Amino acid sequence: MSVLVDEKTRIVVTGATGRQGSFHLGQMLEFGTRVVAGVTPGRQGQEVSGVPVYDTVETAVEKHGANAAVVFVPGTLAKDSVMECIDAGVPLVVVVSEHVPLHDAMVINAFAAERGAMIVGPNTYGLCAPSARCKIGIPPNSIFQPGPVGVVARSGTLSYELVGSLTDAGLGQTTVVGMGGDRVAGLNFIDMLKRFERDPETKVVVLIGEIGGTAEEEAAEYVKGMSKPVVAYLAGKSAPPGKRMGHAGAIIERGRGTFESKVSALTAGGAKVAQLPWEVAPLVKEALKA
Helix, strand or coil, X not given: CCCCCCCXXXXXXXXXXXXXXXXXXXXXXXXXXXXXXXXXXXXXXXXXXXXXXXXXXXXXXXXHCCCEEEECXXXXXXXXHHHHHHHXXXXXXXXXXXXXXXXXHHHHHHHHHHHCCEXXXXXXXXXXXXXXXXXXXXXXXXXXXXEEEEEEECCHHHHHHXXXXXXXXXXXXXXXXXXXXXXXXXXXXHHHHHHHHHCCCCCEEEEEEECCCCHHHHHHHHHCCCCCCEEEEXXXXXXXXXXXXXXXXXXXXXXXXXXXXXXXXXXXXCCEEECCHHHHHHHHHHHHHC
């Protein structure tokens, strides 16, 4: 059973006629995703890979029953696009856009909370539920396969590497979710851990973090009460002291957010922490056997 999305999820793509939007719309269709509409103001009547384009999200929802959206507009325009999606009644919005202003991200999250919508991102690769053939966002189609492992991550390319290694080891995934690397994001580790804990088909959870921020330490507190094993991998072990990483959220704060503090917290919470990327798959196999 997938988490957040399923085979009935109907997606609208905003920024569908742009270079990135049109390319990834095609990739999502190729994966099997039900992309029902695109949105670009002034382009109504056009098609992208056979998908009709409309001027507004409201029209896409009315005509096609879209219940999820993915945003491919520039960061400075993302707030308006996301709020349009939520205002049209879309309950799940994946914000791939980078460079979303901090204040805009705060406004987006506040509006989503008020309307009961879920935001994934911004600056996320999106999510994928292999068994449901539903991919929303930009990850490569070839790395996924259905299976019992739930994955939640802050890092995009590291997710691809680790999910690919799980697949190569015969360890498929229920759902893979990228939280995004920005300072302010919607969905967080605990949100996903709760969903994986409730999902009967998720047997093991892989948590992919990095230095900076306190999200992993906070997640470790929730891990303590989970009935399912958690395997973690953290990027940034070799970062020089005081070095700010590339992600906006990777900032060390008063002793919290370091590699050591995160490993200590997750280990104390009961998670198995891999020291190297290729240790993740063997640890997952051990957890499944146990």
